[in-house]
Amino acid sequence: MKVLVVGNGGREHALAWKIKQSPLVKELYCAKGNAGIWQIARKVDISPTDIKNLVKFAKEEKIDLTVVGPEQPLSEGIVDAFEEAGLKIFGHRRSSAILEASKVFAKNFMKKYGIPTAFYETFDNENEAVEFVKKMGTPIVIKADGLAAGKGVVIANSEEEAVNTIKDMFGGRFGEASKRIVIEEFLTGEEASYIAMVKGDKLVPMATSQDHKRVFDNDKGPNTGGMGAYSPAPLVTPEIEKEILEKIMYPTLRGMQSEGRELCGFLYAGLMIGEKGINVLEFNVRMGDPETQPIMRRLKSDLVEHIMDILEGRIESVKPEWSEDYSIGVVMASAGYPGKYEKGKVITGIEDAEKDPDIVVFHAGTDIKDGNLVTSGGRVLTVTATGKTLTEAKEKVYRAVEKIHFEGAHYRRDIGDKGIKRLKQLGIE
Structure with a gap:
């Protein structure tokens, strides 16, 4: 092939x-x-x-x-x-991809089909949006309707920040993507990513994972495309997974099918699991980044065979095999990301890091210039490691990260900590 x-x-x-x-x-x-x-x-x-x-x-x-x-x-x-x-x-x-391409569509779709999500309103008028924020109070979540490379969501902690964000979005910060916005209640809890391969009203779950959206340790700073992930996610217990499938994934497949928007591909539900139960923060119509990196490290079976079976109508026969190891990925980003950043910084140390057979470095914003490997994006690399425990995988990945260098390299140092804490509470690690 x-x-x-x-x-x-x-x-x-x-x-x-x-x-x-x-x-x-x-x-x-x-x-x-x-x-x-x-x-x-x-x-x-x-x-x-x-x-x-x-x-x-x-x-x-x-x-x-x-x-x-x-x-x-x-x-x-x-x-x-x-x-x-x-x-x-x-x-x-295209008709199905609207589930990610328009947050207004996604929120209205969830409301229509009873899929749990945060209370919200949609706006195409700045003054009405500002009045809503004043009525609701903060913290509050403001989202550009369209695609914004993972950066179109702002959690505003004060009224001033919320009003400035609204003005910013309607002022064209994300171009066409922020001509309409969604404002929704701020949910507390822990985030998890649930991804499946889907076709029609059937699905094949991928391994669970947990992403880290904020740019700094302890979930501080602005949202990014994702600063690291690990798999499996101890947060998603078998009981929680059952609820995700019954209340979110299958109703979404059936709802989209009944709308004449049948899904076929990867479907990603970004979830908040907390006091208000399991709620959908967003849908994506593709694998997550950086979740894909640790998930692929754990997939033992043949992805191409699985995809071909799904496309040719044999989704029931698809049974992915997963390694029992934990996998973790840490994103190394350019200085200034998710804001302005410089390109063209020379990258060294990847070969040294990959001498450990449990390390694989996946490139993102990289290019070759004058024979050198250089940075060309905000997120530059995802360094991944596998281990028998999440603690072991974390230790390995950060040893590898320390061997890789480019000017201004920034990365979070707490990827995996939430999972390790939860496993200790369960007496597993």
């Missing part, structure tokens, strides 16, 4: 790394990828959102399967275009 991966980030490197291991795969391509992906896949110099030329390339190269990583091309109709051209592709059609 010839397989094409679409996307440039750490999620796509992890998917490509796993796909490359399949005995079914003869040749692997990536559009556009990054310096890490280009070590294992042929670079296709086409943007992930240049759908017309991606279709042309896939037809000419006789690509047997395309796997889409990021949300943008899904929301712009890449799957529709590939299917119209008779090409196999794993991902959601």
Whole structure:
């Protein structure tokens, strides 16, 4: 088989790394990828959102399967275009991708189908939004309606911050994405990511994971695309998983199907688990980043085989095998991220870090310039480790992180701590 991966980030490197291991795969391509992906896949110099030329390339190269990583091309109709051209592709059609592409749609959808989520209102008028905040009080959550690369959510802790955020969003901070906004109650608890491969009204759960959205330790600072993750997530007990499936995942599949928006691809529910039960913070129509990285480290079975079975109507036969080891990923980011940051900083030490067979470094914002590996994005690398315990995996990953250097490198030092604390409470670790 010839397989094409679409996307440039750490999620796509992890998917490509796993796909490359399949005995079914003869040749692997990536559009556009990054310096890490280009070590294992042929670079296709086409943007992930240049759908017309991606279709042309896939037809000419006789690509047997395309796997889409990021949300943008899904929301712009890449799957529709590939299917119209008779090409196999794993991902959601444009009509289904709206579940992530519009937070207004997602919140109204959840309300309609009784899927638990925070109390909210939607606004396209600045003054009405400000009045609502004054009535509700703070802390409060303000979300841009459209796609904003994981940065369109602000938790405002004061009225002044909330009002400034509203003005900022309506003032064009995220362009078209913030022409409408959602304002919702602030929920307390612990976040978890629940991801499944889905088709129609059926699903195959992936391993559980927990992401860390805030840029600084102890969940301080602004939201990012994600600063680290681990799998499995001790927070998601078998009882909680049963509730997630019964109250969230299956109702979402059936609801989307009844709307004529049948899902087929990865479905991600970002959850808050706390005093008010299990609530959906957001839906994503693709794997999470950085959750994909530790999840792929634990997947023992053949991802390509699973995807092909789902596309060919055999989802009931898909039974992923998971390592019993814990896996953890720590994001190394550029100084200033998620705000402004510089590019072109030389990266060293990856080979040294990967001398440990339990370490795999996935690239995100990397490029090759004048023969050097350099930074080219906000999130630069995800360093992953596996271990028999979460504590062991954490110790390994931070030893590896310390061996990797680029000017201004920033990373959280507490990835895994929540899970370790919970396991100790359960007497497991």
